[in-house]
Each structure stands twice: as structure tokens, then as C-alpha cells.
Amino acid sequence: MSKAIELTAAENPEELLKLKVTEPKTWAAGIPAVYEAGKDVLKEDGVIRGLTALFHMNKKGGFDCSSCAWPDPDDDRSPIAEYCENGAKALAEEATTKKLTAEFFAANSVADLAKLNDYEIGKKGRIAQPVYLPKGGTHYQAISWEDAFKKIAAHLNTLETPDEAAFYTSGRTSNEASFIYQLFVREYGTNNLPDCSNMCHESSGTALNEVIGIGKGTVTLNDFYDTDVIIIMGQNPGTNHPRMLTALEKAKKNGAKIIAINPLREAGLIEFKNPQTVKGFLGFGTTLADLYLQVKINGDMALVKAIEKLLYEMELEEPGKVFDQAFIKNTTSGYDAFIEHLKNYDTEELAEQAGIPLPQVKEAAEMLKNKSRIIICWAMGITQHINGVDTIKEMVNLVLLKGSIGKPGAGLCPVRGHSNVQGNRTMLIYDKPNKKQLDKIKEVFGFEPPRQNGLDVVESIKAMHEGKLKVFFAMGGNFLSATPDTTYTAEALRKMKLTVQVSTKLNRSHFVHGEEALILPTLSRSDKDMVNGEAQFISCENSMGVVQMSKGILEPISSDLLNETQIVCKLAKATLGSRAVVDWDKYANSYHEVRNAIEKVIPGFEDYNSKVVKPGGFYLPNAPREGKFETSKNDGKAIFSITNLPVHQLANDEYIMTSIRSHDQFNTTIYGLDDRYRGIHNERRVIFMNENDIHNAGLNPGDKVDLFNYHGGITRAARLFIVVPYDIRGRNTATYYPETNVLVPIDSVAEGSNTPTSKLIIIKIRKHSK
Known part of the structure; x- marks a missing residue:
């Protein structure tokens, strides 16, 4: 392992800013939300570009917000603003005019960028061209798209088995790109399709x-x-x-x-x-x-x-x-x-x-x-x-x-988190596909897809550690910061021969990488997507099963960006070559053709291209809405369940910790350092505690503490947090993620779904020691 990699931080710097605490709010939104929504957009994007984008976001014929998956109204959309404060902040970051070229990466080493906190990293700007980090390298450097695809293909084609690669998906990815992505992965020969659903609504x-x-x-x-x-x-x-x-x-x-x-x-x-x-x-x-x-x-x-x-x-x-x-x-x-x-x-x-x-x-x-x-x-x-x-x-x-x-x-x-996380699963992004789905892929495309289950997120991280994975490819997202047991996950990623991130802007996963690493820049939701001179549109599925079109309207900040579908198709051609059965050129050149393929494979998408362009889109079939329950019992009935209560036993010095978002945050993206609803300003390294618990532990509000988890006999530490009294039950505490994901044990998962238990971690609290 090179010295450069050893010096690269795995998580946010353990340093404090100047915390200011005010009384928590008892109401949400209002004029402050309007001010905050507009401030970032105007600062990052400028008046014309910013206001133009805001006017088209979540409007019929416009583009889907890249933030949450809450549905748009079926009837008339708001003439003022069909978006929220955090949606505007998400737009501000993706529509920014700041861009990162080879000159930026030449001037900033991976180790130096890793010293920044997540807020600072996210504000750097959009990635404007593909970059590559060679083995033992300290700086990302420019690489052509063709060479990038050749390099990935070379790694994939030298693996002993396709199951030595894993292909992650973020909820930002469109229906079209998700479908093409899983199609490539399955023609390549694996069902290793971990995705963000594994960590949220699995x-x-x-x-x-x-x-x-x-x-x-x-x-x-x-x-x-x-x-x-x-x-x-x-x-x-x-x-x-x-x-x-x-x-x-x-x-x-x-x-x-x-x-x-x-x-x-x-x-x-x-x-x-x-x-x-x-x-x-x-x-x-x-x-x-x-x-x-x-x-x-x-x-x-x-x-x-x-x-x-x-x-x-x-x-x-x-x-x-x-x-x-x-x-x-x-x-x-x-x-x-x-x-x-x-x-x-x-x-x-x-x-x-x-x-x-x-x-x-x-x-x-x-x-x-x-x-x-x-x-x-x-x-x-x-x-x-x-x-x-x-x-x-x-x-x-x-x-x-x-x-x-x-x-x-x-x-x-x-209520789903990311804007197309539900659509990803509908598009067959799943490590455990069923026989009927795989049979349909074989029928339509003429190749035999792999039949054995693949790896989910937690299983993939463990497989990296065990040397069973060699290549990790991420279609969007910030895998390191989103996953549990940050130090363990970082160690796993650093064992990879190659890590690839398809991204719009920088995040911490770019700095915790394999022996070689690539960043492939892609278009955002608000960007115009032109293919062969023709404007394309994508589609997404919201929390309530509505599929609607999304069409970007802004000029991309660089001519050296590809849409996600093109990236997958070009990679498929480079990897599969003459053994490919799928016509990848056809799908690279037209989303329309992708939707025709989806229509043939996935129920509910009949007349996809016609229905999706209708204002408001269309609803997918949902049997329970009609009182029909197609469970495995096959009797048309819903099933009552017998469940047992959980038992949580705490030692005298133990607490239950839940991880939460701040108001200036969406998933792992940090828009600002305030959480004004909870009265926290200019700081994220805080732990909310019951006032009596603070007193009983011999602590005072404002004390600096370190947090520890000892699950499985392993010491996990999140250091340098500030104690803040809050209205929460005794022996319960709350902290922001991803700063405390380091405390979430890789082996603590939900029974049945394998989802990390980020909302209940047993911790001990000690006064901070330098």
C-alpha cells in the first residue's frame, strides 16, 4: 500500500468549528426557507441560470429534482415553486458554474483533498472531464474516455470470474440508465448489484x-x-x-x-x-x-x-x-x-x-x-x-x-429518500432477481443471465475484505460515506485493484480508493442531454409509483461529459467486444430505444414512450390498491404476522444512539453547517442528549466527548463531539451521519433485509482525550 493511500483520511476531519446553539424551532418553512432556497442558487448558478432552472424543476415538461422522491401533484403544479429548500440547494450544487478540470487535480493531491470536510468537498464544483489515479499515484490526472473504458475493460476481463466485480447504484440514476446498467452487468455475468436501497428501504x-x-x-x-x-x-x-x-x-x-x-x-x-x-x-x-x-x-x-x-x-x-x-x-x-x-x-x-x-x-x-x-x-x-x-x-x-x-x-x-431509488429496483437493480425476471431478459435479449444471487452492500464490503472482489464500480452515490463501519469499509475499498466512480461532483469516496481509480463525469438532471443533435429525456419513478419524464434545460458546464446510459453502453462494448449479444450502439444513441426494451421486459410499461410524455406521467400497476394481494401463498390474501418485541439491555454507562440528518443535508451531501430547526449553527460534530443523562454522567452542556461502540469485541471510535441538551428520552442520543457511521457495526443488520442498523447503535460516552 502506497504512502499516499495510507495518508488519505477515511472520514471527516476530527476538528470542531465554532458552535452556536439556539432554541429549537417549533415550526418549519416560512420566509427563512424561501431565503435559504434562493441564496445558494443565486450564489452558485447566477441569476439567469439559477432562476431558469428553478422555474423548470418538478414542473410538467421540466426536470425531476435530484433530491427526495416525494411525488409531484397529479393536477396543477405550483406556479411559484414546485420545490423545497433542500431541492433548491441540490440544484445549486449540480447547476453550479464552477468546474474541476485536470488543472484542479494537478494542483490538489488526493491526500490534501481528503483533509477537507464534506461541506468543503461538495462546494468545489462539477467534475468536467474523466480523471485517473494510477497505482501509487498522489494526484488524479486527465484521461480520455476511450482510454478510461479500455482500462476498466482490461480489469474486468482479467478477473477469474465476473463475480469478482461489484456494480453499485445510487438513487440518482434514471430508469433508462438503471435498466441498461443491470443489462450490462448481467450480460457480463454477475448479479453483484448492491444499491442504495440495501441501506434504506430494503x-x-x-x-x-x-x-x-x-x-x-x-x-x-x-x-x-x-x-x-x-x-x-x-x-x-x-x-x-x-x-x-x-x-x-x-x-x-x-x-x-x-x-x-x-x-x-x-x-x-x-x-x-x-x-x-x-x-x-x-x-x-x-x-x-x-x-x-x-x-x-x-x-x-x-x-x-x-x-x-x-x-x-x-x-x-x-x-x-x-x-x-x-x-x-x-x-x-x-x-x-x-x-x-x-x-x-x-x-x-x-x-x-x-x-x-x-x-x-x-x-x-x-x-x-x-x-x-x-x-x-x-x-x-x-x-x-x-x-x-x-x-x-x-x-x-x-x-x-x-x-x-x-x-x-x-x-x-x-417515503423513499432519493428521487429514483424506487425506480432503480423496478428496473431490476437487485442482487436477488427472481426466475421470471431473468427468463424475460433471456427471452428478449438472447443471452443466459446469471442465476445465482449476487451481493448486497454489506455482503460486498465483506467480500472486498476477504479478497473475493477485485473491481468496484459505482454508478453515482458516495459509497464510503453512505455505508456503515467507515474504517472497515475504507479498508475494504483500499484492497480493490480498481475503483470507478460515475459522478457529477466530488465526494469522499473519490479519496478512498483501490490501487487504481477512475472518476467518470456525467450529466446531471438539470443538464441538457444531447445525443446526435437530438435532445433526450429520461424518466424516474417517485415514492407513489408514478413514472414521469425529466428533461434538463441547462447548458452543461463541459463538453466532455457523457450521460449515464452512454457510459454504460461504451463500457459494455469495450468489455464484451464481439461476444456481446446486446446492440449497445442502439441504446447509446437513443433513450427511446431503451424504453422500447424496458417495455418488453418489465410489466406495467406498455406504450412506455407514449405514456411517459403525457403531462404528469403514468401510474404503475399496484395490486393492493385494488384489494388484491399477490403474496407467495398465492391465495390473493394479505397476511397477518406474528412478531416479537426487541430486547435492548444497556450497561450503566451505555446509551442508544440514532443517526439523523441535519436540515442542511441530503443523504451524505452537506449543503451547509446549520441545523436551524434544532438550533445548531456552524457545527455538525454534536451529540444530542437528555438533560438528566448529561448531569448523571458528570458532563456539562458544551463538553467535548468521544463516542465508542464495542460490538463484536471491536473498538469503534468517533472522536471530538460536543454535548448538546435536547428533548429526547433518557439513555437515548442522536448524532448526525455520516460523521458517526464509523460507529455502525458491519455485522449489525436488520433481520431479513441485511440493512445496517444505523438508527440503533449502543455507545459509550467519554470526555474527549487528545
């Missing part, structure tokens, strides 16, 4: 596929406007999906009640000041949560069981009035066994385990008692636990008891 897909027959949500955006109760669990929409606040506001105006369930009191669940209304502009807001249940970290399953037990007791008093017995009889299986299991629980004990006073649990049950139009939403606060799959199954149990699925205003809503 638990959702695993649970929902098993019990309702589809790994997606069952509601549409319009269902939010026609419902009685919305339950929001393990999700902070004010920061992670701000456009959801508008839907919640409309739901409230139409009479819906909202139950918020979260370990922290979040501004975006309390009140929303809509800056696009006169009322909101003047500073008046809409109260969102009618009932705020501040659970212990991972107390969600206990809370749902407590509510179910109370509802069952109400049903015994008024048979047929609380549970939808006709729905249960005709549309579900396993009800009797579920009820027998539920009887074993004591409601008071469940409430205590959840961390919620029993009267509040009873209030929640009363709100649901006579309602059937119920929507349950959730995100990472549910999925990234060892029992994440079972907690989602328990939430489905509640919906089935109430008959709250397959009807307007009711159903399940896993």
Missing part, C-alpha cells in the same frame, strides 16, 4: 413483499387529501421530505388528524408555515400533529402493539364496530393466530417499553377506533433497526385490522 420491500405482495407503498398523493388519520413514524418530513408538508397541510384542511411518532420533537411535525400562501408568508402556520408520541428509540413496535391491544379490547366491547371483520375474513389470512399472540401482551408494559404514557396511547387508539381511512407513513427511523422488517409487518397488521388498504384515503406509504 426492510420495507422485504416486509411488504411478504405480507401484501408488493415491495412498494399502496397510496397515491390524492389519498392524503381524502383521509381521516395520517400516522407518521420514524420520519422527519420537515427536513427529509419538505414538500410533504404541503400535502399534510391540505390533509388537515380537509379534516384529517395526524399522529406523529418520533424520538425527537421535530419542527416539521409540529407546525408548517407555507410560504406560498398569504397566511404562511405573514408568519401564520398550520398545526400538523394532533398527537405527538415521543417514543424511545425503537419503541415503535411496542407502541403499535399497545394500540392494537387497546383496539382489540374495544372490538370485544363493540363487535364489528372497531375491526373491519368483513375485510379480515375475505381478504386476509392468519388473523386468529395473530389475536392469540396479541393476547399475551400487557398494554401497560407495552406503553412503558415504547416510552409513552398510557393515556397518550389510549388517545391514539381512540383516534383510530372509528376510522378506516388511515395512512401510515415511515422512513429510516423504522427500517434501520434489527427488527425493522418485523416492525413494518406490525404496522401492516394494524392496517389490516382496520381494513385500511385498497380503498381511497387509506394504505401504506414508505
Whole structure:
């Protein structure tokens, strides 16, 4: 291993800035959001370029925001701004006029760039040309596209087996590029397709596929406007999906009640000041949560069981009035066994385990008692636990008891993070494809795809360590910062013979690399995509199964960029050569032809090219919306599940830590150093603690501490954090990721989905030692 690689940092610098703490906000958005949204765009992109892009983002005929996957309205879009503050910040970074050429890389070594924090790295600008880091090199240097493809192909073709390569996918990747990517990987000969779903909603897909027959949500955006109760669990929409606040506001105006369930009191669940209304502009807001249940970290399953037990007791008093017995009889299986299991629980004990006073649990049950139009939403606060799959199954149990699925205003809503992460999976980006999918690929394209399961994210990292992988190719994303056990993952990546990153801008994964490394620059969502003189458009799928077109409108910052589909097709030609069966030139030259191919392989995409250009796009088939459940039992019924409560035993000096985003952040991209909703300014290295816990540990607010995890007998350390008192349950703490991903053990994963348990880590806290 070269000295240059040894000196390259694996994570953010362990240094503090000048923290300022203010009172947490009790409302979200308002005029400050408007100011923050516009500030970055104008600074990075200029007035004309910036405002032009903002006007077209998320509009019909415009381009999809590269941030979250919250759906656009089916009807009229906002004439003012169909985007949120974080969407504008995402646009500012991708539409910036700052560009990184060979001269930049010649002047900045990999080791020096790694010393920057993630915020500084992201602000450097767009990568303008392909660059290459040779073995033992200290600086990336220019390389032609042709030579880059030859180099990757040479590595891939000298492997003993295709299974020695892994091909990662980020949620930014379009439907077209995702489909072509998996097609190349499978013609090359492997199913090693780890993707960002493995780390976020894999638990959702695993649970929902098993019990309702589809790994997606069952509601549409319009269902939010026609419902009685919305339950929001393990999700902070004010920061992670701000456009959801508008839907919640409309739901409230139409009479819906909202139950918020979260370990922290979040501004975006309390009140929303809509800056696009006169009322909101003047500073008046809409109260969102009618009932705020501040659970212990991972107390969600206990809370749902407590509510179910109370509802069952109400049903015994008024048979047929609380549970939808006709729905249960005709549309579900396993009800009797579920009820027998539920009887074993004591409601008071469940409430205590959840961390919620029993009267509040009873209030929640009363709100649901006579309602059937119920929507349950959730995100990472549910999925990234060892029992994440079972907690989602328990939430489905509640919906089935109430008959709250397959009807307007009711159903399940896993709120996806990245804008096309759901579309990636629909496009067959999956390490465990089924026989029917593979048979269809063989039928349409004429080659035999590999049949054995590939590697997911956690399995890929372990395989790197074990020497079973030699080449790692990433289609977007920031793999190092997104994954668990940062030091372990960095060691794994450094064992690779070659790492390749398809990127729009710099991130930390470019500095933690294999013996050789390549960065391949690609177009962003807002860029014009011209192929052979013809403007192309891509398509994406949002959280609610709507597929719509996305067409960039800005001039790219460099003429030396390729779109993702071209990158894959050119790599396929270089790698497969004469043994290729697929006509890669055809797909490189036209997204239209790619969509024709998708139509032949994936159900629901009939007349793809015609339907996708219609304003607002089209909905994919969703059987549970129609009351049909195509589970493995093949009886057309949804399945009640029997789940068991998790047990967490803490030593006297141990705490549970959950990782969260700041408001100035999207996934691993850091837009700024403030988290104004939580009152944190100019700092990210903080740990939120219960005030009594601070006192009992002999600490004071503002103390500098080090955090440790000892899972599996291994010491993991995240050093130099500042203690901040916050409204959170005792022995529970919260920190920002990716700074504390180093504490997430590679072997701590959700049962059934293999998702890293980033939302529940056992830590010890010590005063900082230099």
C-alpha cells in the first residue's frame, strides 16, 4: 500500500468549528426557507441560470429534482415553486458554474483533498472531464474516455470470474440508465448489484413483499387529501421530505388528524408555515400533529402493539364496530393466530417499553377506533433497526385490522429518500432477481443471465475484505460515506485493484480508493442531454409509483461529459467486444430505444414512450390498491404476522444512539453547517442528549466527548463531539451521519433485509482525550 493511500483520511476531519446553539424551532418553512432556497442558487448558478432552472424543476415538461422522491401533484403544479429548500440547494450544487478540470487535480493531491470536510468537498464544483489515479499515484490526472473504458475493460476481463466485480447504484440514476446498467452487468455475468436501497428501504420491500405482495407503498398523493388519520413514524418530513408538508397541510384542511411518532420533537411535525400562501408568508402556520408520541428509540413496535391491544379490547366491547371483520375474513389470512399472540401482551408494559404514557396511547387508539381511512407513513427511523422488517409487518397488521388498504384515503406509504431509488429496483437493480425476471431478459435479449444471487452492500464490503472482489464500480452515490463501519469499509475499498466512480461532483469516496481509480463525469438532471443533435429525456419513478419524464434545460458546464446510459453502453462494448449479444450502439444513441426494451421486459410499461410524455406521467400497476394481494401463498390474501418485541439491555454507562440528518443535508451531501430547526449553527460534530443523562454522567452542556461502540469485541471510535441538551428520552442520543457511521457495526443488520442498523447503535460516552 502506497504512502499516499495510507495518508488519505477515511472520514471527516476530527476538528470542531465554532458552535452556536439556539432554541429549537417549533415550526418549519416560512420566509427563512424561501431565503435559504434562493441564496445558494443565486450564489452558485447566477441569476439567469439559477432562476431558469428553478422555474423548470418538478414542473410538467421540466426536470425531476435530484433530491427526495416525494411525488409531484397529479393536477396543477405550483406556479411559484414546485420545490423545497433542500431541492433548491441540490440544484445549486449540480447547476453550479464552477468546474474541476485536470488543472484542479494537478494542483490538489488526493491526500490534501481528503483533509477537507464534506461541506468543503461538495462546494468545489462539477467534475468536467474523466480523471485517473494510477497505482501509487498522489494526484488524479486527465484521461480520455476511450482510454478510461479500455482500462476498466482490461480489469474486468482479467478477473477469474465476473463475480469478482461489484456494480453499485445510487438513487440518482434514471430508469433508462438503471435498466441498461443491470443489462450490462448481467450480460457480463454477475448479479453483484448492491444499491442504495440495501441501506434504506430494503426492510420495507422485504416486509411488504411478504405480507401484501408488493415491495412498494399502496397510496397515491390524492389519498392524503381524502383521509381521516395520517400516522407518521420514524420520519422527519420537515427536513427529509419538505414538500410533504404541503400535502399534510391540505390533509388537515380537509379534516384529517395526524399522529406523529418520533424520538425527537421535530419542527416539521409540529407546525408548517407555507410560504406560498398569504397566511404562511405573514408568519401564520398550520398545526400538523394532533398527537405527538415521543417514543424511545425503537419503541415503535411496542407502541403499535399497545394500540392494537387497546383496539382489540374495544372490538370485544363493540363487535364489528372497531375491526373491519368483513375485510379480515375475505381478504386476509392468519388473523386468529395473530389475536392469540396479541393476547399475551400487557398494554401497560407495552406503553412503558415504547416510552409513552398510557393515556397518550389510549388517545391514539381512540383516534383510530372509528376510522378506516388511515395512512401510515415511515422512513429510516423504522427500517434501520434489527427488527425493522418485523416492525413494518406490525404496522401492516394494524392496517389490516382496520381494513385500511385498497380503498381511497387509506394504505401504506414508505417515503423513499432519493428521487429514483424506487425506480432503480423496478428496473431490476437487485442482487436477488427472481426466475421470471431473468427468463424475460433471456427471452428478449438472447443471452443466459446469471442465476445465482449476487451481493448486497454489506455482503460486498465483506467480500472486498476477504479478497473475493477485485473491481468496484459505482454508478453515482458516495459509497464510503453512505455505508456503515467507515474504517472497515475504507479498508475494504483500499484492497480493490480498481475503483470507478460515475459522478457529477466530488465526494469522499473519490479519496478512498483501490490501487487504481477512475472518476467518470456525467450529466446531471438539470443538464441538457444531447445525443446526435437530438435532445433526450429520461424518466424516474417517485415514492407513489408514478413514472414521469425529466428533461434538463441547462447548458452543461463541459463538453466532455457523457450521460449515464452512454457510459454504460461504451463500457459494455469495450468489455464484451464481439461476444456481446446486446446492440449497445442502439441504446447509446437513443433513450427511446431503451424504453422500447424496458417495455418488453418489465410489466406495467406498455406504450412506455407514449405514456411517459403525457403531462404528469403514468401510474404503475399496484395490486393492493385494488384489494388484491399477490403474496407467495398465492391465495390473493394479505397476511397477518406474528412478531416479537426487541430486547435492548444497556450497561450503566451505555446509551442508544440514532443517526439523523441535519436540515442542511441530503443523504451524505452537506449543503451547509446549520441545523436551524434544532438550533445548531456552524457545527455538525454534536451529540444530542437528555438533560438528566448529561448531569448523571458528570458532563456539562458544551463538553467535548468521544463516542465508542464495542460490538463484536471491536473498538469503534468517533472522536471530538460536543454535548448538546435536547428533548429526547433518557439513555437515548442522536448524532448526525455520516460523521458517526464509523460507529455502525458491519455485522449489525436488520433481520431479513441485511440493512445496517444505523438508527440503533449502543455507545459509550467519554470526555474527549487528545
